[in-house]
Amino acid sequence: MLDKFNRRSIRLHGYDYSQEGLYFVTLCVQNRLRLFGEIVDSEMLLNQAGEYAQTCWLEILKHFPNVNLHEFVIMPNHIHGIIEIVGAKNFLPSNVNTSRDYPQNKAKDISPLHGTSKTIGSIVRGFKIGVTKWCRHHTDIYNVWQRNYYEHIIRDFNDYGRIVDYIQDNPSNWPQDDLFF
Secondary structure (H helix, E strand, O other), rough: HHHHHOOOOOOOOOOOOOOOOOEEEEEHHHHHHOOOEEEEEEEEOOHHHHHHHHHHHHHHHHHOOEEEEEEEEOOOOOEEEEEOOHHHHHOOOOOOOOOHHHHHOOOOOOOOOOOOOOOHHHHHHHHHHHHHHHHHOOOOOOEEEEEOOOEEEOOOOHHHEEEEEHHHHOOOOOOOOOOOO
């Protein structure tokens, strides 16, 4: 029972996930349930939940102004995407009003937030929360996501190109995908 709360992190030890860079993330639906639609003739056909997940993905830009979204794909039971953090020095979610909420920090231009609020994890968490709220309201699914997410720090142009190809080819490779059930 004690081991349940002593889980090992899958993140790169000592790496600052709030720093500028490109991150390839994969988020999986709990129990690999095909929640977002289906693949027909190598094309992903989104259902309502899939369309809403796509909307939430694109709205990441509204909540995190120092983020660029690159290639992504919504699959029946998982999502792949490339998220870029830029200008990380002053990175704050856009809904934080530092002049109102933290007036003592405005003049110093210091982030009042601590912990994981500036990381790729906070972006993923916000996305998951949005999709989960919608699913709980519009479906009978309560536990939408598998715990955590997979990430890969993109290190160079070749790595980026390989990942973009993988994302773009994912619907046509669906029957061979490890997440295909």
